[in-house]
Amino acid sequence: MSTTSKRLRTLTALGALGTTVALVLAGCGARAGDSASAGGTSAAPSCVDTSGDSIKLGFLNSLTGGMAISEKTVSNVLHMAADEINAGGGILGKKIAYIQEDGATDWPTFAEKTEKLLTQDCVAAVFGGWTSSSRKAVKPVVEKHNGLFFYPVQYEGLESSPNIYYTGATTNQQIIPAMDFLATKGVKRLFLAGSDYVFPRTANAIIKLYAAKLGIQIVGEEYVPLDKDDWTSQVAKIVAAKPDFIFNTINGSSNVGFIKAYYDAGLNARTTPIISVSIAEEEAPAMGHEVTGHYASWNYFQSLKTPTNPKFIESWKKYPNSSGVTSDPMEAAYISLYLYKALVEAAGSFDVDKVNAAAKSNAITFDAPEGKVTLDGDNHHISKPGHIGQINPNNQFDIVWASDKFIEPDPYLEGYDWFPADIRKQLVDAAG
Amino acid sequence: MTKLKPWISLGGIGVFAFLLLGVAPLVLTDHWINNLGKYCCWAIVAVGIGLAWGRGGMLVMGQGVFFALGAYAMAMHLTLETAGDRIPGFMVLYDPLAPLPAFWEPFRSAGFTLLAIVLLPVIVSGILGYALFKRRVKGAYFAILSQALAVALATLISSTIRQTGGDTGLSDFKYFFGFVLNDPANKLLVYLIAAGLLVVCLLAVWQLYRSRFGELLVATRDAEERVRFLGYDPANVKLVAFVASALMASIGGAMFVPIVGIITPAEIGAAASILMIAGVALGGRASLFGPALGAMAVGWGQSSLGSTWPDGWTYILGLLFIVVILFLPNGLSSLPARFAAARRSPAPPPPTPAAAAAELEGVRS
Numbered sequence: 001m002s003t004t005s006k007r008l009r010t011l012t013a014l015g016a017l018g019t020t021v022a023l024v025l026a027g028c029g030a031r032a033g034d035s036a037s038a039g040g041t042s043a044a045p046s047c048v049d050t051s052g053d054s055i056k057l058g059f060l061n062s063l064t065g066g067m068a069i070s071e072k073t074v075s076n077v078l079h080m081a082a083d084e085i086n087a088g089g090g091i092l093g094k095k096i097a098y099i100q101e102d103g104a105t106d107w108p109t110f111a112e113k114t115e116k117l118l119t120q121d122c123v124a125a126v127f128g129g130w131t132s133s134s135r136k137a138v139k140p141v142v143e144k145h146n147g148l149f150f151y152p153v154q155y156e157g158l159e160s161s162p163n164i165y166y167t168g169a170t171t172n173q174q175i176i177p178a179m180d181f182l183a184t185k186g187v188k189r190l191f192l193a194g195s196d197y198v199f200p201r202t203a204n205a206i207i208k209l210y211a212a213k214l215g216i217q218i219v220g221e222e223y224v225p226l227d228k229d230d231w232t233s234q235v236a237k238i239v240a241a242k243p244d245f246i247f248n249t250i251n252g253s254s255n256v257g258f259i260k261a262y263y264d265a266g267l268n269a270r271t272t273p274i275i276s277v278s279i280a281e282e283e284a285p286a287m288g289h290e291v292t293g294h295y296a297s298w299n300y301f302q303s304l305k306t307p308t309n310p311k312f313i314e315s316w317k318k319y320p321n322s323s324g325v326t327s328d329p330m331e332a333a334y335i336s337l338y339l340y341k342a343l344v345e346a347a348g349s350f351d352v353d354k355v356n357a358a359a360k361s362n363a364i365t366f367d368a369p370e371g372k373v374t375l376d377g378d379n380h381h382i383s384k385p386g387h388i389g390q391i392n393p394n395n396q397f398d399i400v401w402a403s404d405k406f407i408e409p410d411p412y413l414e415g416y417d418w419f420p421a422d423i424r425k426q427l428v429d430a431a432g
Numbered sequence: 433m434t435k436l437k438p439w440i441s442l443g444g445i446g447v448f449a450f451l452l453l454g455v456a457p458l459v460l461t462d463h464w465i466n467n468l469g470k471y472c473c474w475a476i477v478a479v480g481i482g483l484a485w486g487r488g489g490m491l492v493m494g495q496g497v498f499f500a501l502g503a504y505a506m507a508m509h510l511t512l513e514t515a516g517d518r519i520p521g522f523m524v525l526y527d528p529l530a531p532l533p534a535f536w537e538p539f540r541s542a543g544f545t546l547l548a549i550v551l552l553p554v555i556v557s558g559i560l561g562y563a564l565f566k567r568r569v570k571g572a573y574f575a576i577l578s579q580a581l582a583v584a585l586a587t588l589i590s591s592t593i594r595q596t597g598g599d600t601g602l603s604d605f606k607y608f609f610g611f612v613l614n615d616p617a618n619k620l621l622v623y624l625i626a627a628g629l630l631v632v633c634l635l636a637v638w639q640l641y642r643s644r645f646g647e648l649l650v651a652t653r654d655a656e657e658r659v660r661f662l663g664y665d666p667a668n669v670k671l672v673a674f675v676a677s678a679l680m681a682s683i684g685g686a687m688f689v690p691i692v693g694i695i696t697p698a699e700i701g702a703a704a705s706i707l708m709i710a711g712v713a714l715g716g717r718a719s720l721f722g723p724a725l726g727a728m729a730v731g732w733g734q735s736s737l738g739s740t741w742p743d744g745w746t747y748i749l750g751l752l753f754i755v756v757i758l759f760l761p762n763g764l765s766s767l768p769a770r771f772a773a774a775r776r777s778p779a780p781p782p783p784t785p786a787a788a789a790a791e792l793e794g795v796r797s
Contacts, residue, residue: 029618032513032607063742102742107601108694112467112735119463133600137694140604144614158525196591197599201526225590226599423528430521 046146047122050350055094057082057340058101058117060128060138065105066227066252071130073282073323074152075100077330078127080319081337091341092348099123107137114138118147124350125150127336130329131251132156132198139164146352150340152333154277154298156202157411158427162356166381167336168329169299170411171206177386178247178275178297179210181401187244189219193234193258194249196223203249203277206413213418219243224250229257235265238272248276255279259287269293275388280327284395292393298328299384300370301397312369325395326369335368339375339382342366371406381409438642441720445634448721452627462616469623469691471731472630473684478712478727479633480680485709486717487641488673489653490570494578495681495708496700497585498553502682503700504589504596505552506689508536509545510605522602526594533595542609549686550679557678558671565667565674570656579702586701601696608690626687630724633680638720640676649673710749714756716763726763 049056059078061071082096090096099121101113110129117123118141125148129135132155142149142163149164157171182190190211194200204221211218219241222234235258238246250258255278262274275295281302284291302313302325312334313326342365344350347358358364359377366373373382383406389397412428413419456468477495484490511520519532538544560581564574589596596602611618640646652659652666659666689695698704707730715726730749738745760766 029621030612030615032610032612064746101739104738104742106698107603107696108692108699109738111603111692111694112470113739115463115466116735116739120461133696136600137603140693156525196593198522198525198593201593205526205528225587420528423524426518426524426528427521429518430515430524 046352047119048124048350049122050094050124053094054097055091055350056121056123057096057098057337058114058121058123058126059098060101060103060110060113060117060126061130062105062134063100063102067103067105067130070252070282070329071103071128072321073327073330074128074130074333076319076321077316077333078337080315081334084315085337085341091344092350103129103134107133110134111137111141114141114147114149115145118142118145124148124344125340127152127333127340129153135164136198148340148352148355150336152336153329154332156199156206157413158202160379160381160411162380163352164380165336165339165359165375166409166411167339168332169384170381170409171203172410172413172416173299173384173386173407174277174297175203175206176210176416177401177403177407178277178388179207179214179216181295181297181388182216182245182247182275183214184401185245187216189241189243189245190216191219191238191241191243191246192221192249193231193238193246194221194223195226195251195254197226197251199251200249204247206419207247209418209420210416224254224258226252226254229254231258231261232264235261235267238262239265239267243272246272246274248274249278250276251278255283256286256288259289259291263289280329281325281396282323282327282330284391290393291391291395294391295388295400296391296397297386297388298397299387300326300328300331300368301387301389301399302326303389303396303399304370304387306369306371308367309369331369335366335373335382338366338368339364339373343375373406376409379409379411381411383408438638441638444721445631445638448634449627449631452631453624456627457620457624462619465620465623466691467731467735468728469626470688471728472623472626473688473691474708474711474727474731475724476626476630476633476684476687477681477708478715478723479630479637480677480684481708481712482717482719482723483637483640483649483680484673484677485712486719486723487646487649487653488670490670490674491572491575491709492578492674492677493575493709494580494582494705495677496582496702496705497578498557498678498681499685499688499704499708500585500589500695500697500700501552501556501685502549503685503689503695504602505539505545505548505682506686507602507605507695508539509542510608510689511602512536512540513609514604514606521604522597522600523594530594535595549682553678553682554675557675561671561674562667565670568667579705582700582705583702586697589697589700597696599697601694601699602689603694605690605693613690613693622687622690626691629683629687633683634720634724636676641720645669645672710753712763714752714763716765718762719765722763722765725765 059075061075062068063072063075082098085091086095099117101117103110103113114126117126127150129138129151130153135151138149139161143161147163150167151164152167154169154174192204192207194204200223208218220237222237224231224234273294275297277297279296280298316322316326317324343355343358346364347354359375362377364375371385373384375382385406386403387399388401390400392398412424457465460468477499481492481495484492590599605613607613608622648664648669652669656666711727711730712723714730716722733745733749737748756763
């Protein structure tokens with residue numbers, strides 16, 4: 001009996017100790033509604049070391065898991081850009097010393113590694129990511145630590161952050177040009193096929209709004225999870241709906257299953273062509289089926305004739321582990337590092353607030369392989385040319401449509417009256 | 433000797449608590465405290481698996497289900513707390529006009545959320561366990577069924593993107609029951625809660641293992657029929673252990689959310705559920721500390737070895753797993769007993785099932 005009461009006493013003591021510790025700590029933490037809680041004011045001072053002759057940058061992509069096949073290319077091209085910049089003298093005279101981390105196609109891992117890069121390795125900025133899910137996992141972490149993240153892939157827009165720079169297209173630079181192209185082709189019946197996650201869902205919500213304005217009828221909408229490859233039953237619905245065109249927002253290897261089911265069902269590029277926003281030069285030969293005649297909407301194509309593109313292609317072909325072809329996401333990743341160099345050199349500092357202040361001039365430019373891009377200092381996106389390419393038998397793209405000028409980034413679609421203002425306000429508020 | 437043993441275990445828990453709650457916050461950086469908090473969450477789950485599998489013989493391959501119940505209950509509350517009186521941002525993104533799904537509404541209340549974290553897994557595992565154990569479903573069938581449930585739940589969450597955040601998951605929590613999560617002092621508080629809960633779970637199983645129930649549970653594991661002939665209903669014994677392990681998984685999941693800041697179906701599916709088991713097997717499923725320490729070791733390996741050697745880490749884990757299963761079926765915590773046995777008899781006989789069972793008894797403390 002006495003042992004039981006002793007045990008109870010021990011337990012009570014431990015519990016009391018824990019409660020005391022918790023209460024003491026609760027006394028010092030900020031509560032909701034405190035003045036300091038609103039912004040990132042509680043972020044610790046930056047630990048970035050700028051005294052040496054090198055500067056640490058973090059590269060974060062999935063080197064393992066399902067997205068590795070796409071993201072390794074982005075990772076390699078970042079290494080190539082770092083080597084090029086170092087050969088040219090570095091950033092502000094400091095050589096780039098990069099730390100590569102693996103996001104492992106797991107969104108919490110992206111968050112953990114970003115925090116490690118910013119607080120343990122004390123990098124000046126983080127580059128990488130691919131899926132919108134990974135970006136959404138990184139966003140709170142860079143905002144909390146007032147770090148910088150450069151995201152290189154086209155995405156669904158409706159987002160902006162003082163701590164993220166977006167060097168891929170937002171919707172008005174890829175989705176809307178694709179819809180404009182379909183309108184010029186006289187498309188009346190459109191089918192939407194996508195992977196089941198943030199980007200396709202949001203892109204299709206925007207497509208539906210714009211289609212109503214253009215007088216294009218959406219005859220069906222189907223989603224399959226990112227990691228599933230069987231599209232048979234969904235393609236049967238496409239056959240039944242008889243669309244003029246299919247808008248494809250499927251990402252990754254699920255495209256292979258979609259293309260297979262598409263041809264198995266007797267569809268082809270003459271009767272029911274596909275326009276994609278994630279099949280580029282890298283992916284086209286990997287579809288397991290000839291995809292000649294289908295379309296893709298991108299800003300950069302390997303076939304673009306610009307002054308800087310030949311050199312970019314040449315360097316990439318010579319680079320170790322190169323796939324031999326260039327594509328839009330790689331080019332955007334390449335831009336991201338050079339854009340950072342331009343920003344830091346305009347700011348004269350690696351300090352995040354000074355870099356952001358330098359961006360506000362709206363005068364940061366880079367002669368990219370897609371043309372001369374300009375950074376918008378308010379929304380942290382860049383201007384881009386819109387292009388539609390048609391796949392030729394060499395799995396390269398023939399440019400069949402181009403925007404008449406560079407399209408200014410408009411992530412919240414403020415310049416488009418068909419996008420409901422109340423929804424925009426809700427989204428901005430929710431992001432706030 | 434036998435009288436002293438419980439106090440050794442209790443002393444061990446004391447030392448463990450001192451290291452986690454007293455020493456770690458002083459010597460570790462914020463980043464590693466946060467990581468340690470995450471390992472503590474997995475360790476809480478592992479303590480439950482140790483109870484159900486190590487002591488109860490139920491190979492629970494789907495603890496991700498209960499982890500998810502706690503994690504998503506917590507994540508829904510934190511999402512609503514962050515959103516205030518607005519609809520969470522991701523829902524606006526997918527379907528701007530639809531209202532908040534009805535099942536989210538009660539999670540506005542902090543009290544309901546805490547209650548749900550405790551009661552949901554108890555109810556679900558209670559019904560599930562009752563149905564299975566009364567029908568005498570066990571062994572591989574039980575393992576496959578529990579694993580299938582984890583896969584099904586992960587798929588369900590992935591495919592209901594507007595209701596649950598889908599594959600992207602729920603993230604970007606600003607507040608934790610009124611505390612600003614960005615504040616390092618509050619982050620430390622959340623860590624201390626997780627570490628404290630781990631210590632409480634260890635104390636709970638320590639007490640369970642030395643109780644009559646603990647004896648009965650081991651008896652059920654080793655000879656279920658005999659227990660039945662003695663007049664006990666093994667189904668009830670297993671049910672209690674299963675419900676307790678589900679509750680711990682839910683608590684681990686609930687604390688995972690404020691610490692890691694994001695929850696996705698990938699953290700609860702088949703691969704995640706197996707990884708939870710892997711740590712337990714590595715540490716020693718039937719021992720008191722083995723499951724917790726094993727889970728923490730696997731977590732640490734993922735963070736640090738996964739950083740230096742991303743391609744190699746999973747192979748190392750696999751290799752370690754094979755070595756442990758082949759040579760140390762009762763995990764690393766059976767090493768001391770092995771050494772002691774080796775010292776007593778210089779040429780140990782090859783491990784027979786009987787010897788392995790005896791060793792399993794040996795690591796129980």
